Amino acid sequence: xxxxxxxxxxxxxxxxxxxxxxxxxxxxxxxxxxxxxxxxxxxxxxxxxxxxxxxxxxxxxxxxxxxxxxxxxxxxxxxxxxxxxxxxxxxxxxxxxxxxxxxxxxxxxxxxxxxxxxxxxxxxxxxxxxxxxxxxxxxxxxxxxxxxxxxxxxxxxxxxxxxxxxxxxxxxxxxxxxxxxxxxxxxxxxxxxxxxxxxxxxxxxxxxxxxxxxxxxxxxxxxxxxxxxxxxxxxxxxxxxxxxxxxxxxxxxxxxxxxxxxxxxxxxxxxxxxxxxxxxxxxxxxxxxxxxxxxxxxxxxxxxxxxxxxxxxxxxxxxxxxxxxxxxxx
Amino acid sequence: xxxxxxxxxxxxxxxxxxxxxxxxxxxxxxxxxxxxxxxxxxxxxxxxxxxxxxxxxxxxxxxxxxxxxxxxxxxxxxxxxxxxxxxxxxxxxxxxxxxxxxxxxxxxxxxxxxxxxxxxxxxxxxxxxxxxxxxxxxxxxxxxxxxxxxxxxxxxxxxxxxxxxxxxxxxxxxxxxxxxxxxxxxxxxxxxxxxxxxxxxxxxxxxxxxxxxxxxxxxxxxxxxxxxxxxxxxxxxxxxxxxxxxxxxxxxxxxxxxxxxxxxxxxxxxxxxxxxxxxxxxxxxxxxxxxxxxxxxxxxxxxxxxxxxxxxxxxxxxxxxxxxxxxxxx
Numbered sequence: 001x002x003x004x005x006x007x008x009x010x011x012x013x014x015x016x017x018x019x020x021x022x023x024x025x026x027x028x029x030x031x032x033x034x035x036x037x038x039x040x041x042x043x044x045x046x047x048x049x050x051x052x053x054x055x056x057x058x059x060x061x062x063x064x065x066x067x068x069x070x071x072x073x074x075x076x077x078x079x080x081x082x083x084x085x086x087x088x089x090x091x092x093x094x095x096x097x098x099x100x101x102x103x104x105x106x107x108x109x110x111x112x113x114x115x116x117x118x119x120x121x122x123x124x125x126x127x128x129x130x131x132x133x134x135x136x137x138x139x140x141x142x143x144x145x146x147x148x149x150x151x152x153x154x155x156x157x158x159x160x161x162x163x164x165x166x167x168x169x170x171x172x173x174x175x176x177x178x179x180x181x182x183x184x185x186x187x188x189x190x191x192x193x194x195x196x197x198x199x200x201x202x203x204x205x206x207x208x209x210x211x212x213x214x215x216x217x218x219x220x221x222x223x224x225x226x227x228x229x230x231x232x233x234x235x236x237x238x239x240x241x242x243x244x245x246x247x248x249x250x251x252x253x254x255x256x257x258x259x260x261x262x263x264x265x266x267x268x269x270x271x272x273x274x275x276x277x278x279x280x281x282x283x284x285x286x287x288x289x290x291x292x293x294x295x296x297x298x299x300x301x302x303x304x305x306x307x308x309x310x311x312x313x314x315x316x317x318x319x320x321x322x323x324x325x326x327x328x329x330x
Numbered sequence: 331x332x333x334x335x336x337x338x339x340x341x342x343x344x345x346x347x348x349x350x351x352x353x354x355x356x357x358x359x360x361x362x363x364x365x366x367x368x369x370x371x372x373x374x375x376x377x378x379x380x381x382x383x384x385x386x387x388x389x390x391x392x393x394x395x396x397x398x399x400x401x402x403x404x405x406x407x408x409x410x411x412x413x414x415x416x417x418x419x420x421x422x423x424x425x426x427x428x429x430x431x432x433x434x435x436x437x438x439x440x441x442x443x444x445x446x447x448x449x450x451x452x453x454x455x456x457x458x459x460x461x462x463x464x465x466x467x468x469x470x471x472x473x474x475x476x477x478x479x480x481x482x483x484x485x486x487x488x489x490x491x492x493x494x495x496x497x498x499x500x501x502x503x504x505x506x507x508x509x510x511x512x513x514x515x516x517x518x519x520x521x522x523x524x525x526x527x528x529x530x531x532x533x534x535x536x537x538x539x540x541x542x543x544x545x546x547x548x549x550x551x552x553x554x555x556x557x558x559x560x561x562x563x564x565x566x567x568x569x570x571x572x573x574x575x576x577x578x579x580x581x582x583x584x585x586x587x588x589x590x591x592x593x594x595x596x597x598x599x600x601x602x603x604x605x606x607x608x609x610x611x612x613x614x615x616x617x618x619x620x621x622x623x624x625x626x627x628x629x630x631x632x633x634x635x636x637x638x639x640x641x642x643x644x645x646x647x648x649x650x651x652x653x654x655x656x657x658x659x660x
Contacts, residue, residue: 008461011454015421018450022417022443023410029436030408037432041399048392052382062378066396069371078360080353087352091345095530097427102367106359107521113352114528120348124341131338191437198444200425203533 075212081221082214088225091117092232094201098209129236136162136237163238170234171197174227178207181220197231405542411551412544418555421447422562424531428539459566466492466567493568500564501527504557508537511550527561 049059076082077099086099090113101107137154140162144152174197175190182189184205192205207224208214214221379389406412407429416429420443431437467484470492474482504527505520512519514535522535537554538544544551 004457004464005461008454008457011450011457015450015454018421018447019414019417022420022447023414025439025443026413026416026431026436027408027410029433029439030413030431031406033433033436034406034408037398041395044391045395045399048388048395051388052384054382058378058381061374062392063396063399065371065375065378066393067400068367069375069393070397076361076364078357078364080357083356083360084349084353086356087349090352090530091348093423093529093531095425095525095532097531097533100532100534101356101360103359103363104517106356106363107517109355109359111521111524113355114524114530117348117352118528120341120345124338124345127334127338127341131335134334187434187437191441194441194444195425198448199423199529200420200444201423201427201531202425202430203427204430 075215077214079215081218085208085214085221085225087113087117088228089201090114091121092228093118093199094196094228095199096201096203096206098203098206125232125236126240128233129238129240132166132233132237133159133163133240136166159241163241166234167238170231174231177223177227181213181223182207182210193231196228197235199232405545407544409545411548415538415544415551415555417443417447418558419531420444421451422558423448423529424526424558425529426531426533426536428533428536455562455566456570458563459568459570462563462567463489463493463570466496489571493571496564497568500561504561507553507557511543511553512537512540523561526558527565529562 054062077086082099089095089099090110093114101110137159140154140158141152144154171190171193174193175186177189178184178192179186179189182192182205184192188205192207195202195205208217208221211217384392407416412429418424419426419429420440423444431440467489470484470488471482474484501520501523504523505516507519508514508522509516509519512522512535514522518535522537525532525535538547538551541547
């Protein structure tokens with residue numbers, strides 16, 4: 001079995017075990033509370049049913065109407081501000097579901113809109129994240145100079161710690177703001193920010209759904225949109241820190257293909273000019289690819305504060321280390 | 331203004347315009363239908379209120395109870411199968427919201443679970459996607475050999491067309507299956523599969539929510555979980571096709587940092603051994619990085635069927651071309 005296949009198989013095993021553990025814990029944490037809620041609801045609904053003597057049909061109708069009316073309580077969701085909010089949740093894949101296209105034409109447009117919008121968003125936040133990292137790096141260098149360090153260097157650890165602080169600050173700021181505007185507890189507002197910025201977007205807590213905020217509170221609407229977009233930039237900055245891992249990951253493919261394609265001419269014209277006699281005799285095109293990629297990684301780690309993962313050539317470590325190394329980076 | 335900053339600014343402009351256009355279209359498509367639904371609901375609820383003479387308080391209570399009872403109609407959501415389903419929607423960031431942790435301890439665990447699970451999932455589907463692309467490439471080569479082609483090559487176009495066909499087949503297969511099992515129209519089932527596999531996950535259509543399917547239909551539950559995970563692998567395969575774009579995107583960072591860090595020693599030991607006298611005198615470390623990255627891209631395109639984007643050195647094209655080139659790749 002080839003190394004990349006072993007790595008893929010190991011990752012699949014990791015994720016299945018992770019899902020099983022998660023399922024067990026969520027079952028333990030939520031199952032009991034769910035039964036309690038269910039019993040309480042059944043009792044209360046029974047009381048009201050007896051009090052007014054609904055027919056079973058009307059009871060069902062009342063429930064259906066309540067469910068259908070629920071989204072409208074936030075006011076008009078599809079006026080421009082609401083549609084803008086919805087468009088953000090589509091291309092960022094947050095997808096709260098507080099609003100979802102009700103018409104078939106809306107559904108069709110939504111699919112095409114996501115098809116173009118999601119990659120565009122991915123690229124944009126990657127690019128903004130790279131800019132943010134460059135800024136953080138400059139600030140850290142300046143700070144170290146101020147502290148009188150000669151030849152200051154920004155290490156991976158510096159970047160990761162700074163990134164964690166920026167993320168924590170972003171979440172805390174958002175939590176404070178939404179707790180104030182939505183009347184949530186700080187914890188619930190923090191949970192809302194986390195679930196939003198990871199693009200999970202359950203929709204159990206959704207900003208701008210009270211007091212027709214979308215129509216009546218333009219400054220708060222602007223703040224919410226801006227917070228989501230800036231918050232995702234901060235997340236993008238973290239993802240950007242692992243960009244070179246993709247390079248390392250692709251090395252395996254480069255090498256495998258190189259075996260079919262023969263030696264890779266990465267020698268560059270100038271070196272060709274220098275040692276013409278040696279090039280044809282030089283073996284191991286593939287090896288020289290991975291060697292250069294490894295050099296790129298080492299150099300990048302030393303100079304950019306990137307910490308590349310175990311190269312696919314050393315999958316023994318990559319197998320267990322792969323996902324773990326990446327977990328560390330978030 | 332530096333080239334990467336220009337690129338980032340251009341992307342931000344693109345995404346803002348895209349959101350404005352989307353908002354306008356969703357407003358036009360949904361706003362009218364929303365008003366209609368709202369009027370109809372108000373009328374029906376008014377009729378029932380008059381029929382049974384609810385107090386305003388009881389009316390509100392009935393609505394609250396109906397909303398709280400709704401998730402329970404799918405049966406127990408937090409038994410093992412339901413919790414496994416929920417765990418999938420967390421680490422894949424689908425986040426339907428059909429179930430969301432009701433307890434604070436559940437919310438806390440959910441945040442830590444996502445923190446480790448999302449990067450693990452990202453890496454796993456990237457890795458599986460790479461394996462799938464390698465398989466597709468081998469199948470295409472074999473097919474071309476069967477057609478009697480000498481020196482068959484798999485081009486970017488071949489890979490993209492094959493990828494599109496696999497995606498279309500995955501969506502169509504899922505749509506047919508869920509239309510059958512859930513009693514949805516094919517269009518609605520297709521919409522559900524699309525919104526799920528893009529990880530938007532509105533939650534307006536959610537599989538396994540009827541007739542206590544989670545408890546009573548284990549084979550259908552297994553199929554649904556498997557479909558989501560395999561479907562996301564197919565999407566991962568597409569994302570994997572753009573892996574080398576990240577390499578190209580990072581070139582800019584490498585070069586800028588290299589300007590501070592001095593010449594990059596990518597010459598590799600063996601060449602150092604060969605031309606010792608020339609190395610110290612060799613200029614343009616940074617240029618030689620981008621040169622090698624460019625060579626990697628060109629070589630990879632020719633040998634792997636990758637089509638790298640305009641390198642950040644040629645941002646004139648990359649500015650508008652960047653996102654468009656990436657859109658093409660999805």
